[in-house]
Amino acid sequence: MSTLNEKVEASAFEEVNQRVRVAADVLGISSEIVSAIVPCEREVVVSLPLRRDDGSIDVLTGYRIQHSSARGPRKGGIRFHEHVNLDEVRALASLMTWKTALLDVPFGGAKGGVTVDPRTLSVREHEELIRRWTRTIVHVLGPHRDIPAPDMGTTAQTMAWLMDEYHRLEGFQPACVTGKPVALFGAPGREEATGRGVIGVAVAALERRKQSVKGVNVVIQGFGNVGRFAALAAIEAGMKVIAISDITGAIHQQRGIDFSDIADKFTVASLRSKNEIDPASILSLEADVLIPAALGGVVTDEIAAKVNAPLLIEAANQPVTAGGDAILRARGIEVVPDILANAGGVLGSYFEWTQNIQEFRWPISRFRDELDARMAGAFKTVADTASEHDCSLRDAAFVVAVGRVVESFLLRGQVV
Ligand code: NAD
Secondary structure, three states: OOOOOOOOOOOHHHHHHHHHHHHHHHHHHOHHHHHOOOOOOOOEEEEEEEEOOOOOOOEEEEEEEEEEEOOOOOOEEEEOOOOOOHHHHHHHHHHHHHHHHHHOOOOOEEEEEOOHHHHHHHHHHHHHHHHHHHHHHHHHHHHOOOOEEEEOOOOHHHHHHHHHHHHHHHOOHHOOOOOOOOOOOOOOOOOOHHHHHOOOOOOOOHHHOOOOOOOOEEEEEEOHHHHHHHHHHHHHHEEEEEEEOOEEEEOOOOOOOOOHOOOOOOOOOOOOOOOHHHHHHHHHHHEEEEOOOOOOEOOOOHHHOOOEEOOOOOOOOOOOOOHHHHHHHHHHOOEOOOOHHHHHHHEEEEEEHHHHHHHOOOOHHHHHHHHHHHHHHHHHHHHHHHHOOOHHHHHHHHHHHHHHHHHHHHHHHOOO
């Protein structure tokens, strides 16, 4: 089954398209060209009958939405979540196009998903589901067509099964998917890449503000994959992480939290001490850098009015609401947008893909050096563009990305 760009109203996809139109206006790109780059190139919607362990059959819906190939093979995660729907996957696929262009990696944008609560899947069911998704749409996948990666509800193990299923059908090509286990053609460094990239842009932003990085106070909401590696990278850069929170609570230590004794048992509960604070207050603590790295929509109008840090790095996806964004801007608080701040993950995927293609594994030091340099470079490009057009970093990020995609689109002659 497939559908092509049905009309949807007040949708997540439309919100992304609105940002593209604003950027195109700044660049003087015609509305005709905009109407050619906004839709998704190809939309695959499939039916996935799954035999449950109890013998019953669940017929699930799976998606692979390929937004753009203007700059290279499409790239994007696959999520297993009960709220996955066509509009959301379109929006996420489109965002991948702008993110890969912004980071200047040779990929387009895509996203996939299955509408299923992953907590209801046994290990066997999870494996069977990703294998069936892969078999059903293999004709649109491949290292030079479309390269999936993990997202919500899927893991490195899921990617290992995907790689194996692709291998059975098309032959051995580990570059057909990224986010694989390190023991199975994954890249050392990829797991930490998003969190490390967050700190890479924080360092670049501080340096641009002529502020020393050493000893700056950082507050992080969220202590999962992004938050914990951001905390470790912040300390490595010489910053002081003075507060962190997760779903279990929050702690605040003005002299800086010591993570050294907890190895990889990363939960706030494992750090509990007399310095516990109300988790709701973490976003309004006084700090030099505030990093929401947990959930979307947490910096509302009300919270934005209380933020007590001059620099906010959007490590989570869409942590600042539209209203909150306007308030932060009016208060002179600089926001580094998610499309840039959390792009370390896709950069890490690119490094994994390139190592697979070359059949040559990098040491982690090279991975980190390349990541740090590219995140700093991307920040500089966005900040220079914001100065040139007197706009926010968020609008500037889209200006850079849309300009690059349109240039490739026209050079390739994708209009016939
Ligand atoms: P995760 O599930 O590993 O961690 C989420 C963290 O948020 C956990 O520590 C959890 O306890 C905490 N949390 C949940 N509810 C909370 C609450 N009410 N208050 C405080 N903390 C709370 O997720 P992740 O991979 O770290 O992703 C975090 C965000 O970053 C998401 O928005 C995700 O979409 C985005 N993101 C992640 C990646 C990546 O590579 N993992 C890449 C790009 C964007």
